[in-house]
Amino acid sequence: MKVEGIFDPEITKIETEIISYLLNSTIAAARGEITSKILFYFVTRKDLTQAELQRLTGYSVGKISQELNSFIDLGLIEIYKKTKPWIYSMDSIVTEMFSRAINLIKINLKWESQFLDIKKELEEDKNELQKFNGYDKINKSIEEYLARFAGFKVVLKLWEELKKKYERE
């Protein structure tokens, strides 16, 4: 595995235009500029070292290191330590996207049992809890999330199958 390094100027220009376009889209709006910019360089470059990321983005080593650790925790990228410097890699964009979507559903479903307990308490102690402000809003939120979790269970199986399909391609 080796990092591609410096692109020819014509290619760098096209890459910069792509990154700027994506940064101005709503894809980047929720993540913030720093996280999005580093993520988009993985989309265009696949394999990167910290030094290469620093050269491309201009961000500090500390900031880049923090973002890389967060990407690793989220399973967005992998780290290869057999080489020096270490290489960070986002292999397949499509399977990465499915992994993220599946992971997100699993994280959501982790909360299901706690929400079921709250629902039970809201029902059993309704007369008492209704005296306080916020009963209807909390009850509605819990019901909506539990309904969403039920839907997630259906799509989870479907997405796991789709992920396997793209991995085979």
Added chain:
Amino acid sequence: MLKNQDFLESHKFEGRLKEFEQILIDFIMDSGRAKSVEPTLQKVLGYIAIHRKLTQKQLIDLTQLSSGTISKKLREILRLGIIKKEKIPKTNKSIYIIAPEAIGSAVDTAWEEFTEISIFLKSKQDELVKYKEKKGSKLLSGRITGLLKTFEAMENIWSDIKENFIHQQKK
């Protein structure tokens, strides 16, 4: 048009309900981390989602964030199309409302944007053909193909989400 009682309602939850509100916020933050959503944006969105409608002042009180941060985050969330802003009658204040229908339309808007991005990426891929001998051309072109394939897969994912959302609305 909003009526006075729509915004005079207190935003302070009490007793055990305050604890449930915190659990919901913890869940929303956990979910946001998995999506790499910027934490302060997720926090603001979380409180609006639970309370359905809040003024900027109420948001400051609930989140303990500064008024400048709240203003910035509200602009960003409005841009995402998942909340709407309405004027409070006879005042110069606004209220921010989460609209269930906005989730469906936000998916549509996002999909329209993905279509535009795909067109842009294809044009860049065509441009790369002219420079196929240049360093980085082959890699970048391959990565664009991967990204386009991802958008195609996302279309499947989003139609599942939308179908599921419509199904829940009908219940």
